[in-house]
Amino acid sequence: MIGAGVAGIQAALDIANHGVQVHLIEREPTIGGHMAMLDKTFPTNDCSMCILSPKMVDVERHPLIRMHTCTEVVGIEGEVGNFSIRLVHHPRYIDEERCNGCGDCEEICPVEVYNRFDAGIGVRKAIYKPHAQIVPNVVIRDREHCIDCGLCYEVCDRDAILHDDEDREQEFTLTVASIVITTGYETFNACGKPQYAYLKIPDVISSMELERMINASGPTGGTLRRLSDGAPPKSLVFIQCVGSRDVAQGRPYCSCVCCMYAIKNAILIKEKNPDIDVTICYMDIRAYGKGYEEYYNRAETLGIRFLRGLPGEIHETADGMEMQIENTETGAVEYLHPDLVVLSVGLQPANGAEELAARLGIPYDETGFFSSPDPKVAPVTTIRPGIYVAGTAASPKDIPDSVMQAEAAAMRAFTDAIRAA
Numbered sequence: 001m002i003g004a005g006v007a008g009i010q011a012a013l014d015i016a017n018h019g020v021q022v023h024l025i026e027r028e029p030t031i032g033g034h035m036a037m038l039d040k041t042f043p044t045n046d047c048s049m050c051i052l053s054p055k056m057v058d059v060e061r062h063p064l065i066r067m068h069t070c071t072e073v074v075g076i077e078g079e080v081g082n083f084s085i086r087l088v089h090h091p092r093y094i095d096e097e098r099c100n101g102c103g104d105c106e107e108i109c110p111v112e113v114y115n116r117f118d119a120g121i122g123v124r125k126a127i128y129k130p131h132a133q134i135v136p137n138v139v140i141r142d143r144e145h146c147i148d149c150g151l152c153y154e155v156c157d158r159d160a161i162l163h164d165d166e167d168r169e170q171e172f173t174l175t176v177a178s179i180v181i182t183t184g185y186e187t188f189n190a191c192g193k194p195q196y197a198y199l200k201i202p203d204v205i206s207s208m209e210l211e212r213m214i215n216a217s218g219p220t221g222g223t224l225r226r227l228s229d230g231a232p233p234k235s236l237v238f239i240q241c242v243g244s245r246d247v248a249q250g251r252p253y254c255s256c257v258c259c260m261y262a263i264k265n266a267i268l269i270k271e272k273n274p275d276i277d278v279t280i281c282y283m284d285i286r287a288y289g290k291g292y293e294e295y296y297n298r299a300e301t302l303g304i305r306f307l308r309g310l311p312g313e314i315h316e317t318a319d320g321m322e323m324q325i326e327n328t329e330t331g332a333v334e335y336l337h338p339d340l341v342v343l344s345v346g347l348q349p350a351n352g353a354e355e356l357a358a359r360l361g362i363p364y365d366e367t368g369f370f371s372s373p374d375p376k377v378a379p380v381t382t383i384r385p386g387i388y389v390a391g392t393a394a395s396p397k398d399i400p401d402s403v404m405q406a407e408a409a410a411m412r413a414f415t416d417a418i419r420a421a
Contacts, residue, residue: 001022001023001024001025001179001180001182002025002179002180002181002182002183002356003025003026003033003181003182003183003184003350003391003393004024004025004026004028004032004033004059004067004069004182005031005033005034005035005182005184005391005392005402006032006033006035006052006055006391006399006402006403006406007184007390007391007392007393007402007403007405007406008024008026008031008033008180008391008406009024009031009032009052009055009056009059010055010403010406010407010410011180011182011390011406011407011409011410011413012024012059012062012065012410013055013058013059013062013065014406014407014410014411014414015410015413015414015417016064016065018414019064020064020414020417020418021064021066022064022065022066023065023066023068023174023176024059024065024066024067024068025068025071025072025073025087026067026068026069026070026071027069027070027071027072027090028069028070028130029069029070029092029129029130029134029138029140030129030130030131030134030135030136031056031059031067031069031135032052032056032133032134032135033184034184034185035048035051035052035399036048036049036052036117036131036133037117037119037208037211037212037215038211038215039211039214039215039216039218039222039268040264040268041264041399042260042261042263042264042292042295042398043260043264043289043290043291043292043294043295044291045264045267045268049133049217053133056133056135057135059135060135060136067135067136068087068089069136070089070090070091070092070140071087071088071089071090072087072088072090072352073085073086073087073356073359074086074087074088074171074359075359076179076359076360076361078175079385080177080385080386080416080420081177081178081386081416081419081420082175082177082420083176083177083178083179083386084173084174084175085173085174085175085176085179086171086172086173087172087173087174088169088171089169089170089171089172090169091143091162091167091168091169092138092139092140092141092167093140093143093161093162093163093164093166093167094138094139094140094141094160094161094162094167095159095160095161095162096136096138098158098159098160099138099139099158099160100137100158100160101129101134101137101138101139103129103139104156105127105139105151105155105156105161106125106127106128106129106139108151108152108155109125109126109127109128109149109151109152110147110149110151111125111126111145111146111147112124112125113126113142113145115219117130117131117212118212118218118219119206119208119209119211119212120209121209121212121213121218121219121220121227122212122219122220123219126141126142126146126147127139127140127141127146127152127161128140128142131217132217141161143164177386177413177416177417177419177420177421178386178387178388178412178413178416179360179386179387179388179413180387180388180389180390180406180409180410180413181356181360181370181382181387181388181389181390181393182390182391182393182406182409183350183352183353183356183393184350184391184392184393185347185348185349185350185392185393185396186347186348186349186350186351187206187207187208187243187345187346187347187348188242188243188251188345188346188347188348189243189345190204190206190242190243190343190345192243192249193242193243193249193343195312195313195314196239196242196311196314196341196343197313197314197315197316198343201314201316201321201341202228203226203227203228203233203320203321203339203340203341204314204321204341204343205227205340205341205343206342206343206345207238207258207262207265207342207343207344207345208345210265210342211261211265214265214268214269224269224272224273224276224340226339226340231339232273233276233338233339233340234275234276234277234339235276235277235278235279235336235337235338235340236269236276236277236278236279236338236339236341236342237278237279237281237336237338237340237341237342238262238265238278238279238281238341238342238344239281239310239311239341239342239343239344240258240259240262240280240281240282240283240310240344241258241282241283241310241344241346242258242343242344242345242346243255243345243346243348244258244346244347245283250367251348252367253367253395254286254396255346255347255396256286256347256395256396256397256398257347257396257397257398258344258345258346259282259285259286259287259344260287260289260292260295260398261344262280262342262344263280263287263295263296263299263304264295265342266278266280266299266304267295267298267299267302267304270299270302270303270304274302277305278303278304278305279304279305279306279307279336279338280299280304280305280306281307281308281309281310281311281325282306282307282308282309282310283308283310289400307325307327307334308327308328308329309325309326309327309328309334310325311324311325311336312324314341317337319337320337320338320339321337321338321339321341322336322337323335323336323338323341346396347392347396348368349364349367349368349369349393350393353368353369353370353393354368357370360382360384361384362382362383362384362387362389363382363383369392369393369394369395369396370382370389370393370394371394372389372394379394379405379408380405380408380409380412381412386413386416388409388412388413390402390405390406390408390409391405391406
């Protein structure tokens with residue numbers, strides 16, 4: 001299993017529960033993927049980690065699943081039933097057997113740097129855990145930003161923190177019957193749409209930054225605020241299709257989840273702060289899943305405004321921000337002056353997906369996602385027997401669809417393992 005987001009976790013559990021040994025490979029320090037960053041899931045508004053965290057723990061405790069975090073694939077040989085995968089394990093500079101994840105080293109560390117898990121809204125230390133519920137519960141030392149002050153060595157009574165020369169990259173090989181690719185996605189960098197002034201105007205943020213901001217375990221404790229002055233916003237505008245359905249950007253595809261996660265976050269904000277004026281600017285609302293249309297209707301009932309049209313530019317004025325939008329339903333030109341703008345960024349292939357495809361000897365389509373020779377009948381297959389793809393590694397999709405596709409890929413991989421046994 002290459003990639004340990006919710007799709008990789010589900011596939012690993014399905015195969016292992018049928019009595020087959022599974023190796024779960026993840027290049028990050030923890031399993032869980034992007035789902036661990038979310039506050040709630042649509043259309044039920046269930047707690048994201050309440051769904052994901054038990055699965056993460058099940059993976060850690062399962063006797064037939066071996067996790068390989070901080071690990072990447074560097075080569076592959078063989079065929080279905082007898083693949084040889086070369087992996088490289090990047091150092092944590094931590095003795096994983098001794099570390100109990102107490103966090104004393106994290107508290108005493110004086111260095112604060114950009115926290116990618118919090119989408120830059122918060123900071124982390126040079127020795128850290130990405131979030132409180134990580135699996136495995138082991139810290140990692142960021143060698144690039146560590147200043148070698150030595151405080152972490154002194155505070156760790158288990159001697160779990162290693163010096164640079166005690167932990168090196170390790171290359172090793174696994175022999176497996178089949179491979180499932182669940183490498184997930186990255187979000188579009190909104191700087192690619194300069195007309196929206198992302199990173200130039202502080203109160204223009206991405207949807208992932210909003211996710212972390214309204215998350216109770218996030219850097220602001222779930223409090224919605226402007227980044228410019230820390231004040232709570234009185235009005236908020238979502239702009240849809242940022243990096244999706246955009247031929248000029250080379251992303252003609254719909255990212256499938258942007259309409260729904262914008263509606264979800266708008267509902268969460270409106271329910272907690274009824275006085276905030278919330279507007280969603282869109283091209284088309286694509287509420288195609290079970291219960292999604294009702295979710296959209298619920299948003300309208302709460303007073304969330306859906307404005308059909310996208311702004312040409314966002315301008316910073318003396319009083320805040322201004323954007324001009326043509327309402328394509330009425331033909332009227334409107335001027336909005338929001339306190340906070342959220343760019344609903346689309347999904348794109350995970351970093352390194354092209355290199356991984358080359359190593360595995362399988363193609364990817366013109367958008368960069370892994371392709372299947374028969375996407376309608378067998379969407380989890382690739383041109384190479386024994387290698388399967390699931391979740392957002394194949395195409396943008398929501399969590400339920402990712403899980404269902406992971407289960408389908410797991411059964412294909414299980415069949416290969418039984419035949420090879």
